[in-house]
Amino acid sequence: MSVPVSLTTRITLACVGVALVSAVLSGLAVGRYVATLDSSAASTVPTATAGPGTGANPTAPLRQELRAAREGAAQRPAVRIARSVLLSVAVGMLVGTAAGAGTARLLTRPLRRTAETARAMSAGRRDVRVPVEGPPEVADVAASLNELADALARSEDRQRQFLLSVSHELRTPLTAVRGYAESIADGVVEGIDAQAAGRVVLAESARLERLVRDLLDLARLGAADFHLDLAPVDLVRVLQDAAQVWRQRTASRATPLRVELPDGPLVVRTDGARVRQVLDGLAENAVRVCPPDAPLVLSLRAGGAGDPDGTRAVLQVRDGGPGLSEADYAVAFEPGVLGLRYRDDRPVGVGIGLSLVHGLVQRLGGGIRAGAAPEGGACFTVHLPDAD
Incomplete structure (x- = not known):
């Protein structure tokens, strides 16, 4: 099993390696230059010759000295090259180690702080934050972790x-x-x-x-085994059945119900029971807040220009109630947010209905958005594709 190597060690070794390669190459270059100079000097050493007509060889000692000088000159470049390379390697190791240690400390100190903060957050603390410092990439990691901590704190609250x-x-x-x-x-x-x-x-x-x-x-909804019974469904029939039930409930509250349907059938491959659950959830939410004489509209049309790609049908539930603010539309599908916000101002539920509707629409492969309705209240628009 391989032993993990820390980032500090890797950076230091990389810097030392680069410094050593540079030192060896520079040492060889310097040594080769010195060797060239020594070779040139050795080639200029004179060669002694014997004088004519002499029986003895009085210049023999001189020739031996010259030969020894030439051999010494030939050996000096190798010695100088070796010394140059060794000196360069020693300097390279010192410089590489110092540079690697300094770089590693600069990079890993904020990372270590980030890791400590992440461990504290995993232990349940939400009041810890990481100082945003160091190189831009490392600082971006710290800033992202701080944003995650803020999001976790808001979500848990x-x-x-x-x-x-x-x-x-x-x-x-x-x-x-x-x-x-x-x-x-x-x-x-x-x-x-x-x-x-x-x-x-x-x-x-x-x-x-x-x-x-x-x-x-x-x-x-988040489970992998959430069951969907997919089949071709005539959404016109689904909307008509829902309208028949809601017409009785709205009549008792003096709430006019209006139904908008296409001219012919609108068949979509989806789960009809879940679509009906979506309609009932949106209608119940609308009827709860609608004052007397405020209309409730159930609308269905085929997908067309301006709708997301793949949209086969568009369902709308609109009402003439008090509506929501722009900030409310942004958080309308988060569990419990609107229920807490309007508990003292209007009749609201626990805040599960819209979250459940949002999850159901997503599991059906569609999308839902909230906005203002022409009737004065809120409008919830569901885009449904052919489910896979």
Whole structure:
């Protein structure tokens, strides 16, 4: 198994290697230059010759000295080259080590701080931040980690608020169910009053069941085994069935219901039950906030110019209610945000419905956006493709 090498060691070794190669090449160049000079000097040493007519050889010692001088001159370049290379290598190692250590310290110090901050965040701390320093690339890593810490803090705060909202929403029907159940059990409520109490318990139980079902669906949306029953579906028929149910509910609230349909069938390969769930979720959200005489519009048309590529059908749910601000539209599909924001101003739910609708549309391969409606309230537009 290979042993991991730290970034500091890698940088130092790289700098030392570069310095050593440069030192060897420069040492060889200097040595070769010196050798050239020595060879030139050796070639200028005179050669002694014997005088004519002499029986003895009085110049023999001189010739030996000259030969020794030439041999020494021939050996000096190799010695000088070796010395030059060794000196260059020694200097290169010192310079490379110093440069590598300094560079590694400059680069790895902010990285070590970033790693320490990441470990602190994984331990649950959200108040730690990394100093943005060092080279631009390293500083960008620190800035990105700080942005991640801010996003995590905001997300966890929203989750806490959402759980508080869910707890509040659960507590209300549970209190009613418990109170009426105790009254029936103690015999305080009898006869016709007991029947009325039973209906209240039944209604609150249904409300609890619906809330729990929405919570489970919201949790399952991210799972790989979330089931979709894909088949060719006539969305005109789906919208007509939904309108028949919502016409009865809107009539009791004096809310006019208007349905806009294409001339013929509009068949899309999708999950009809999930599309109906999307329609019901958007309609329920709209009816809850609509004042009397404010319209509710269910609209369907075929995809066309201006719609995202691949759009086969466009569903719209519009209302004449109080609407939302531009900032609200940006966070409309985040769990619990609008519920917390408008709890004291208008009748709102726990804030699960729009999040669930958003997740369902995404699983169907489509997209959804929120904006202002011509009727004065909010408009939710769903683009549906042929699902794979």
